[in-house]
Amino acid sequence: MRDVIDTRLTAPGIRCAGCIGKIERELPKLDGIESARVNFSAKRVAIRHSTALDESDLVDALARIGFEAQPVAANPLAQDDRETKALLRALAVAGFGMMNIMLLSVSVWAGAQGSTRELFHWLSAIIALPVIAYAGRPFFSSAWMAMKYRRTNMDVPISIGIALATGLSLYETLDGGQHAYFDGAVMLLFFLLAGRVLDATMRSRTRAGIGALLSKMGRSTAVIQPDGTTKRLNAEQLAPDMLMLVAAGEALAADGEIVSGTSAIDNSMLTGESTPVGVGAHDKVLAGAVNQMGSLTVRITAVAKDTALAEIARLMDEAGQSRSRYVKIADRAARLYAPLVHSLALAAFIGWILAGAGWHQALVIAISVLIITCPCAMGLAVPAAQVVAAGALGKRGLLVKDGTALERLADIDIALFDKTGTLTMGEPQAELDDLPPDAKAVALGLAQASRHPLSRAITKALLADHFVPAKLDEIKEHPGQGIAAKYLGRSVFLRRDPDAPAGLTSRLTIGEKSWGIRYADHLRPDAAAALRMLGAMGIESRILSGDREQMVAAVADELDSTGEGGATPARKLAVLEALRKEGHYPLMVGDGLNDGPALAAAHASIAPGSASDISQQAADAVFVGDRLMPVALGIKVARRTMSVVRQNFALAVLYNICAVPLALGGLVTPLIAAVAMSLSSLMVVGNSLRLVRVAR
């Protein structure tokens, strides 16, 4: 028996049932692949194969059946997944406990007396204690952490309420008393956990979406071994003086000096400058740059921590701290609310003692005040609204990472845009209007045979116009030079324009005739409309780019905005800092590695789906597709979400205003508390569902 191992690949192109069928049917037919299993939600393929195959073989195999795939890096998101599962388990346990205790409680409310009531209280206690101990852990540990650092959050009053209610109910049970509050405590846990689970599910769904987009960058590279063979190594395994072979379309995984080969490299991720630079032997190249034209042999001069990339990573680390100072709205509410509730309960206790009630009765009343003022509606008010909003935005192409991102997006009053890849598409688009239709068909036939970025640009442009590729024979790709073939007996070429070594021009030759094909990086089709919509919401837009001044000015004119060019990562940070000092809440929208620090420092940030891994990790939200509108829509929905959250809080408080006097008067029975809790929760969820319509 040969050794088999499992490998996971992400394939963002899985979109339909047919894709699942194709992958699962076709892959196992190949030698060495035992089985393949698609996870549609996460856009992943798990392949069980023999050790004879490595990751690049599997990527090639998927490419042959039409799916672009990348190996999944050591999964940094697994942690979140575990957290969601732990919450789900706690929710299931709380649900089980709640149902059984309710069953017993109903008979107590219905008037069970004497030994029956005592038996039911005992049974409730036996069920409730382990359930509360298990399902309450997320709240207890969070409250404990907050207390340790002398802060309060929403979990502190919840934990105190639950602990006191459980303790008192236990005392009542031992004492053979009238009321036990196990049902109330467990029900409270259940509703609060439902809110937490919603929140966690929203985050993990978005992470899965973003995870599928990640890992386009130079994580691994082919290294030439001393014996002349090549081997793929991960970026961490590289060492100075190794020779790496960088194919067209690949990103560099380390800094280095070119030994042989000529090409054009795209530094836009690092500098924001969109025009590729021609490079040849002895030129220096930086990690993160993308090789556009021919293959290059590069001698590595610096790896990992010493690269220009690492400097950017350091800036990001420092910048990211400003955001951790942000306090969630639920915790801000708790800061006001918790002392009020605690003093109210204390006042009830003292008041009833003074009024001549026994300490036992006073304590019961104080606890019912605590429980009733700590309603499930409060726990659901924020996550319910945010989950609905994030779901609706997800359908429109904006993936929001977590709830606080929506809260911060709602504060935004000024937006800074990067140019290349953010306002523009970030990839070359072929200008083919000069070509006659039959030449276009030939160009499509040639371009389809290559995976070169420029060929893909031609393919994309022509397929969008519904051209059919011409039938070509003897297609042959000469790496770094072009593609040749035969068309109706004449030889045809698609190659780099020899007169423009660095620029983005290709030349199509059919027999005697030839045409130049130029490439340009166009604005996103709705960039102007999106900026206008932001303006209508009172948000000023500015352009802040690393590209040259005149390029930025041209775009700024076209969009009727102000622009600043030549900005380094440090300069972008300084601009954000200055805006913050003036009391603004800036939004940063950018894609390149050079935007990373700014994305981490801004009050809120959005990156396009084509952005570098680092930028997508740093941003609060990611928009997918060619359109810029999701950015403006995101802010609009975020603002609506916050107003719904405030309404939810108002509803919850309104409920308290009605319920607290009853509780203070000692009139609240567990039945009333339970009904009121469910009603207020339903109201809050219903109110949040209205957000579905806002994103339309």
Place this chain on the structure above:
Amino acid sequence: MTGLTFLIPIALGMGLLGLAAFFWSMKHGQFDDLDGAANRILIDEEDEG
């Protein structure tokens, strides 16, 4: 009253059974790919025979 000695354990037992079933299905990845399950019914099985 004697009915309760049967009914309550039965009710609890069935609840626990449901809880156990949920834990089992979560552990075995039944909820990992909810969208995929909806799509899979559309795939035509190929007859190998």
